[in-house]
Amino acid sequence: xxxxxxxxxxxxxxxxQQVTLRCSPISGHKSVSWYQQVLGQGPQFIFQYYEKEERxxxxxxxxxxxxxxxxxxxxxxxxxxxxxxxxLYLCASSLGGGLDEQYFGxxxxxxxx
Amino acid sequence: xxxxxxxxSHVSVSEGALVLLRCNYSSSVPPYLxxxxxxxxxxxxxxxxxxxxxxxxxxxNGFEAxxxxxxxxxxxxxxxxxxSDAAExxxxxxxxxxxxxxxxxxxTKLQVIP
Numbered sequence: 568x569x570x571x572x573x574x575x576x577x578x579x580x581x582x583x584q585q586v587t588l589r590c591s592p593i594s595g596h597k598s599v600s601w602y603q604q605v606l607g608q609g610p611q612f613i614f615q616y617y618e619k620e621e622r623x624x625x626x627x628x629x630x631x632x633x634x635x636x637x638x639x640x641x642x643x644x645x646x647x648x649x650x651x652x653x654x655l656y657l658c659a660s661s662l663g664g665g666l667d668e669q670y671f672g673x674x675x676x677x678x679x680x
Numbered sequence: 681x682x683x684x685x686x687x688x689s690h691v692s693v694s695e696g697a698l699v700l701l702r703c704n705y706s707s708s709v710p711p712y713l714x715x716x717x718x719x720x721x722x723x724x725x726x727x728x729x730x731x732x733x734x735x736x737x738x739x740x741n742g743f744e745a746x747x748x749x750x751x752x753x754x755x756x757x758x759x760x761x762x763x764s765d766a767a768e769x770x771x772x773x774x775x776x777x778x779x780x781x782x783x784x785x786x787x788t789k790l791q792v793i794p
Contacts, residue, residue, distance in 0.1 A: 571723070602784075609770050609784030610724070623781045657723055666712050666731075666774050669782070671723030 571672035588643045592660030599641040602657040617664030682707040686785035699758040703771030713754045714772040
């Protein structure tokens, strides 16, 4: 079975632009979580979606939004990009909405110039 | 509020030596604790998870961790380091609050010297 997939792998954007990152969970998994990992730091929780509804949100500004589709794939949108948004964005999928084991994708490396 | 502190951003061990990576947690409710490993340019992989069952948790690749409530610690150990263990290791804490908000530590890079 395929693992968690994310696209694109790398992305370069300019300050002020908008970006959309995509994630496909493992087949059968209904929950997707998004994390931001700044270089040299641990991942920081952004969102969790379960059964297409937001279940949790981390301490991120409203410029960050996400959604989950009927096939359980997910998109993370970031508006009005700042230099500080440069990071590795990780998607993780799990079976349920609680603290089930999370399976991480390889991430999308976003660089904002 | 929950948090984890990983002592030592870099740890070096000789091949065959004991690996000890330290993690202390802070949580106002009974925690769930995790250790993840991240290889360069890859996502995270779960090594092991503590969920209030046995205090000694065995994980993959020969790693184990012991939950010590009195010390608020969850240190990761492996009796004999292998070159393939060189990676970054993250301790994380969560709680059964209904969703997946997991708080990660800042990570420890493990170097294995031949």
